[in-house]
Amino acid sequence: MDARRFELVEIVVLSGKGGTGKTSLTAAFAHLSSNRVICDLDVDAPDLHLVLRPEKTKTEEFYSGHEARISAEKCNACGQCMEVCRFGAISEGIPCPTVNPLRCEGCKVCVELCPVRAIDFPEKHCGQWYVSKTRFGWMVHAQLFPGEENSGRLVALLRQKAKELAKKEGFDLILSDGSPGIGCPVISSLSGASLAVIVTEPTPSGHHDLERVTELCEHFRIPAGVIINKFDLNEDKTEQIESMCVKKGLHLLGRLPHDMAVTHAMVAGQTITEYQKHGISELVRQAWSNIEAAAMIRVA
Amino acid sequence: MILAVASGKGGTGKTTVSASLLSVWGKPVVGVDLDVEEPNLHLFVRPEIAGREKAFMEIPVADETKCTYCRQCSDLCQFKAISVLGEVLLTFPEMCHGCGGCISICPEGALSAGSRELGEISWGRAGKAGFLMGRLRVGEAMSPPLMRAVKEKLRGMTSHGAMDVIIDAPPGVSCPAINAVMDSDVILLVTEPTPFGLFDLKLARQAFTPLNKPMGVVVNRAGVGTSDVYDYCKGSGLAVIAEIPYDRSIAEAYARGSIIAETSSGFRDMFIEMAHKVRSMNGGSHGREEV
């Protein structure tokens, strides 16, 4: 057995704009790849499990940050907390002011400045995370409770668990479904990744949002490649986007036509590559091979 | 009234719906793009921008000559944006949430208010409608501070007249989405009849129900998937306000940057009907089917 140096490759599938097909494609790449841990980093609205149907082997509670809670017995209704809160989270109430948990930032200022120490500061139970088995192997995923702060901490935790699992199993690839946007959770999924695969569409929104997410990748010095999905909806725009990619040094990973088969596959609970062998699935397979080349994954 | 157009899942058609509603609204209205990470509304409504300004938030700036390294600031900060290590005071401005706590608590007055750029706010008009948007600086991690600044600007714009507001919200159900919808009178949830659309609609309903606003659903790309989404709405008392049929020509019009309500009189009428239904939801019962 040859001793090869263990180097983990982490591929994050992003989109900038939501709804471009990122999750459907990540599911297909999960099917096409091997020796990998699959990770759903879209902890806000995770959808990958709908296709992969994970069986949970481990469930863990996720706590992050704190929130203020005013104790009615100790409060003297002086109202100082309402004045110091910068987030408009505390309002008049009977018998004492109340903290709106949706606005509370967990900054602790009211807790510290309360003259009678009437405010408690418990930890926030924000969500759950899971390690599961799927027909494609291990999956690490989570669900933030709706309304919670998506601080990126849960994303960082999932990535760390995925890395530990990959190391334990001797795998060299982590394949992650990322979140839309360019905020905290996306930043958290990008830093230190080997390759960002950005799925876009040939629309004004798709183009606009692609520019912002590629700017973010440049900011964090993460190599990136682009897949244009539903390219046939506007071929002029497709070409515009491809020229932009070439100019910016982004890998052109493929263009896929708009095909109802992708939705049919989703409804059937399958990846497009399981649902059919030909047509768009061939293009998806080609895109995956381009991704492997761009990330320089050694094929076992 | 303030209408927030939201969804659990990204890409269901919030901006499509917001842009079309703005186009046919018929009464004084301001369109606000609160998806500050990836604002798209301006690409469709093509506003004439009258003004722009940068938005900032307050962060601590230290005068180390006054610092006694008592560590009260560092002990208070929940976000580790200010730290005392031995006889060194460090600030990490990008971590700061702007609570002002360290500045208040410093017994020596060694901390004062500085600023960090959040992004840019711009405003103008799009036809008869007013227009306002925020654009987050790339690399800035948090949306809510900029969203708060945009909402502040909106208060200034709507203070002197009875104007409706249509908010194009960010996708998802975590704090940016909650921030966008929490001050509205009515929430419209845009979904699609697929498994992903349904799952995220359920999350959205769970997240927004505690806000106690009337909620209605628009099913976009109706006809592509299954009827599960309709069964769910019926079972949970969510009214389906409108259905936009799946139609390749709509997809292509959208891909060209067209406003759907302006592509045909049929679509125009559809959105006018949607606007009437949304207005009648205002002040109505919360999340229940209107009979």
Add this chain to the structure above:
Amino acid sequence: MEKIAISCVEPSLDADVDPRFGRAAGYLIVDPDSMEFEYLDNGGSQVLAQGAGIQAAEIVARSGARVVLTGFVGPKAFQALSAAGIKIGQGVENLTVKQAVERYKAGQVEMASQPNRKGHWS
């Protein structure tokens, strides 16, 4: 010789070095001459939404240690430790605490001039 802080998974000289500085379970503060030690728990950082590395740097700075031995240090923790004048040795993650200290005493640990782990939102 100056005291050394080593990130560890358990409070013992035979414990494995905890590879992550910021989110380590705790730190063994070791006097390299006598091999006497004390343990500082880092449980509080696990709940922090952000800035664990900075908090860890504060814990170490307060302990009086002038050297840190660990696996990976992110940029913010690196900035904090350097500002406090604490020397940083990275890459000892596959050793026990005792082995890491011995390596350091023998001058075999490369001291870092920049962080070896890219930053992330934790």
